[in-house]
Structure formats: structure tokens, C-alpha cells
Amino acid sequence: MSMKISTRQVDGVTILDLGGRITLGEGSVQLRDSVRDLLAKGQKKILLNLGEVNYIDSSGIGELVSAYTTVRNQGGELKLLNLTRKVHDLLQITKLYTVFDVKDDEASAIASYAHA
Amino acid sequence: MTGQPEKRVTYTLDSSLDSVNKVEQTAEQMARKAGVDEDEIFRISMAVREAAVNAVLHGNAYDPEKRMTASFENTGASLVIRITDEGKGLDPATLPDPLAPENLLRGSGRGIFLIRSFMDEVHFRQLHPGTELTLIKHLGTAPTGA
Numbered sequence: 001m002s003m004k005i006s007t008r009q010v011d012g013v014t015i016l017d018l019g020g021r022i023t024l025g026e027g028s029v030q031l032r033d034s035v036r037d038l039l040a041k042g043q044k045k046i047l048l049n050l051g052e053v054n055y056i057d058s059s060g061i062g063e064l065v066s067a068y069t070t071v072r073n074q075g076g077e078l079k080l081l082n083l084t085r086k087v088h089d090l091l092q093i094t095k096l097y098t099v100f101d102v103k104d105d106e107a108s109a110i111a112s113y114a115h116a
Numbered sequence: 117m118t119g120q121p122e123k124r125v126t127y128t129l130d131s132s133l134d135s136v137n138k139v140e141q142t143a144e145q146m147a148r149k150a151g152v153d154e155d156e157i158f159r160i161s162m163a164v165r166e167a168a169v170n171a172v173l174h175g176n177a178y179d180p181e182k183r184m185t186a187s188f189e190n191t192g193a194s195l196v197i198r199i200t201d202e203g204k205g206l207d208p209a210t211l212p213d214p215l216a217p218e219n220l221l222r223g224s225g226r227g228i229f230l231i232r233s234f235m236d237e238v239h240f241r242q243l244h245p246g247t248e249l250t251l252i253k254h255l256g257t258a259p260t261g262a
Contacts, residue, residue: 025133058169058226058230062226065221099220
């Protein structure tokens with residue numbers, strides 16, 4: 001089953017609402033393309049809402065990391081919102097939980113982005 | 117729980133993501149039938165998926181001429197899953213540690229680590245050509261990993 005992805009803007013932050021599975025060949029490619037598209041449009045404050053992501057494999061984790069570093073290297077910020085328990089646990093055991101800025105509330109997540 | 121022992125079932129599959137999905141689903145069904153809890157079903161099926169991805173992507177490089185085999189066995193005491201590919205072989209000792217600070221932000225390289233985190237035993241065997249990865253979950257033991 002493919003990943004669902006929708007985009008919205010709140011206070012200068014682009015929120016990608018993701019749902020389903022982020023895995024090799026499915027959601028991982030969609031995620032990569034979506035982040036690249038946003039950066040190409042100059043949208044560098046990106047919040048990935050993972051509240052409906054019920055499964056992520058190591059490829060999906062790799063895409064989250066790649067998205068994070070790509071956005072950061074372009075002077076932007078990418079944060080994670082609403083991790084499910086499974087995704088939270090995977091990021092913990094891969095020692096990535098402290099790499100990402102993880103939020104559990106959208107309003108505070110949006111407020112946390114640096115404002116020019 | 118131990119479940120009833122079941123004969124080994126083996127599939128020979130092409131090197132595609134459809135095959136990976138099939139192997140993952142079979143592992144999930146096997147784990148569910150063995151009576152393990154939902155969290156353990158998730159860990160087992162994820163570990164098996166990672167092994168299948170390694171076989172298809174890294175071992176066989178999606179070569180349509182190369183096959184992956186996946187066998188599933190419930191011995192009564194353990195679930196034993198074996199995944200083979202026809203690639204050039206893999207020496208697990210050469211794999212970088214994905215938890216090392218210099219590797220933490222790499223975009224790949226976590227599959228074997230997750231397999232080892234989620235299964236009780238993981239064995240590599242070189243087939244010349246190819247690699248066989250054996251994943252074992254002992255039934256009736258405490259949960260591993262996350």
C-alpha cells in the first residue's frame with residue numbers, strides 16, 4: 001500500500017502529513033521527492049507529521065535522515081511531529097531520536113522554528 | 117507459547133519488491149499463528165523484511181535472472197526463517213556500525229542492525245555464490261529490542 005502525503009502551510013512552516021508505510025520503493029521515494037520539491041520552491045521550514053505512519057523500515061528511516069541532512073545543508077529546518085510508538089521506538093534503538101527535533105504538539109512545533 | 121511444529125515451507129522468488137512484501141507477509145502470518153504478541157509479530161516481520169530487502173537490493177541488485185529463496189519453519193521451540201540470495205556474498209564483519217557517531221547520519225546501513233536487534237539469533241553463511249541469512253526467534257522467551 002502506498003504512503004499518503006498531503007501538504008499544508010501554517011505560519012510559514014510547510015507541514016507534510018504522512019500516512020501509511022514509509023518503506024523501500026513506496027513511501028521512501030515519495031518522501032524524498034516531496035522534500036526536494038519543497039526545497040526547490042524555497043520552502044525550508046518543514047514539519048513531517050508522522051501521526052498516521054504505522055510502519056517504517058530501515059530504508060524509510062534512511063530517507064528521514066537524508067531529508068533532515070538535505071534540509072539542514074540548505075539552511076533549513078526539518079522536524080518530526082506525532083511519532084507513533086513503533087516509529088518512536090525505532091528511532092530510539094537506532095540512536096536517532098536525539099538527532100531529530102521531535103515534537104508532540106503541532107502548535108509548539110510551528111512556534112519552535114526560527115523566524116527571520 | 118510454542119505453537120505446533122510445522123514443516124518447513126520454502127519459496128523461490130524473483131528479485132523484486134513484490135517478493136519482499138510477500139516474504140514479510142508470510143513472516144507475519146507465521147508469527148501470528150505461533151501465538152506471539154503483536155509487538156513481537158511486528159519485530160519478526162520487520163526483521164524478515166529487512167533480510168529480504170538485503171537479498172533483493174544488495175545481494176541480487178534486482179537482477180531478474182537472480183532468485184531469492186525464503187524458507188519458514190516453526191520447530192515448536194523456535195521460528196526459523198532463512199533468506200538466500202545469489203549475489204557476490206556479504207561479510208557481516210565489514211559492515212559499518214550504524215550507531216557510531218560518524219555513521220549516524222548515513223542514509224542507509226541499518227538493516228542488519230535491526231535484524232540483530234529484533235531476533236534472538238542471526239547467522240550468515242556464504243553460499244558461493246550468494247549469502248544465506250538465518251533468523252531465529254525462540255518462542256516463549258522475553259521480547260527483544262524495542
